Amino acid sequence: MRGILSIKLIKVFFALFIFLLLIFLNPYNFFSPFRSIANTFFLPFQKVFYTISIAVSGTGEFLGSIGQLKNENAKLLQENQHLLAENSKLLDMQNENVVLREQLKLLPRDKYDLIAASIVSQDPHGMGNWIEIDKGGDDGIVSGMPVIVSKGVLIGRIKDVGPNSSQIMLITNSKSTINVMTLQNSTRGIVKGEYGLGIIFDMILQTDNISVSDDVVTSGIGGEMPRGLYVGSVREIHPSNDQLFQQAVVTSPLQVSKLQTVFIIRENK
Amino acid sequence: MKKKFVYFVMLFCAIVLQTSVLPLFSSTYAIGDVVLMFVLAGAVIDGFPLFFSWSIFIGIIFDLVNYTTIGIHSIIFLLVVYFVSFFSRRFSIELKGVGMVLLVLFVVAATLISRTVMMLLIDFDMGMPLAHLQEIGNLKIISKQIISNLFLFFLCFIVFKKAKKFFAII
Numbered sequence: 001m002r003g004i005l006s007i008k009l010i011k012v013f014f015a016l017f018i019f020l021l022l023i024f025l026n027p028y029n030f031f032s033p034f035r036s037i038a039n040t041f042f043l044p045f046q047k048v049f050y051t052i053s054i055a056v057s058g059t060g061e062f063l064g065s066i067g068q069l070k071n072e073n074a075k076l077l078q079e080n081q082h083l084l085a086e087n088s089k090l091l092d093m094q095n096e097n098v099v100l101r102e103q104l105k106l107l108p109r110d111k112y113d114l115i116a117a118s119i120v121s122q123d124p125h126g127m128g129n130w131i132e133i134d135k136g137g138d139d140g141i142v143s144g145m146p147v148i149v150s151k152g153v154l155i156g157r158i159k160d161v162g163p164n165s166s167q168i169m170l171i172t173n174s175k176s177t178i179n180v181m182t183l184q185n186s187t188r189g190i191v192k193g194e195y196g197l198g199i200i201f202d203m204i205l206q207t208d209n210i211s212v213s214d215d216v217v218t219s220g221i222g223g224e225m226p227r228g229l230y231v232g233s234v235r236e237i238h239p240s241n242d243q244l245f246q247q248a249v250v251t252s253p254l255q256v257s258k259l260q261t262v263f264i265i266r267e268n269k
Numbered sequence: 270m271k272k273k274f275v276y277f278v279m280l281f282c283a284i285v286l287q288t289s290v291l292p293l294f295s296s297t298y299a300i301g302d303v304v305l306m307f308v309l310a311g312a313v314i315d316g317f318p319l320f321f322s323w324s325i326f327i328g329i330i331f332d333l334v335n336y337t338t339i340g341i342h343s344i345i346f347l348l349v350v351y352f353v354s355f356f357s358r359r360f361s362i363e364l365k366g367v368g369m370v371l372l373v374l375f376v377v378a379a380t381l382i383s384r385t386v387m388m389l390l391i392d393f394d395m396g397m398p399l400a401h402l403q404e405i406g407n408l409k410i411i412s413k414q415i416i417s418n419l420f421l422f423f424l425c426f427i428v429f430k431k432a433k434k435f436f437a438i439i
Contacts, residue, residue: 008351118291122289
């Protein structure tokens, strides 16, 4: 009995030692071909199941919200009247926006060469670190390309590329850092992920102006990202831990878990 | 050969569920772990000698599909399989009485082992030791995940048993 026990323990310890060694050495590229094979095999099924799940979760949310619809309808009627009044103001602001974009030299949304891709899977541990898409190197995707959704909202950038699938590192990933600025004051800094839970606008100089609800866009510094991709709006401002900079919590306008299609910016037209 | 094929199909379904279905229905950090529960059910039903190599294989396949460093999930699954084997020799594991309590204990332990190893290795990878410590110890999130895992475990356990009976796998 003791002999069997020790054999069992030795087996477990030996396997653990080998795998710990693998983790420390991390020969990531060595396994890339195997990753590609595994992904090729799993991808079609993941795509089908992801699409079905999105539809089911959407239906579930709809059914759950029926009770609220009546109350919301009454509120919406009131809001509608209010919005009609606002609309006239917004028309004026639209014209102003065109002028501002020109002044800030933001890229017009239709000037990107985009590749559409479907999401097939997500970080299974729910840490908001990455998503996987069904386009890869065969479609002209390379590591580092920015990824947006339809209205020019940045969600991350391409990390690993396989022949027909790629991994997108989301801006909520702790390893993600992107140069940004505010639209209102051109206050510059970097946004970085916070363990999949949110986005932090960091390295803002104490002398720079930043306010709650300021819009945060990519600054284009470094050339990694085009200028003017929307990241989110400022929700909260506080000093950094070392008191040298200001930090802001940024709220993204979208929920990545509900997305089905994303666009990869191949290049500026 | 038949056993390998049936197990592989079940593993395949579990991985697709884990990567493409469950994240859409669960909240951040509290996603049920169907692959882990599949391994746990396999370890309870088949025992250590028969499921040892499967746990390594499942870990490697899951890491490959999952873009994680190869070895992380194999370590988690090995620890879980050994934990189960350690208790299985001392108590009879059935879906009633003390056996049932033990199964719940296995699920709780497997969830905690998985969370801890996963978070520590991710922190190590990022060069920020113990950055996720708060999330490991968040009682609300852990409770949610344990409840999801309990449901998934019993689902896997029943599917495993039925499949073995249906395909006459020893």
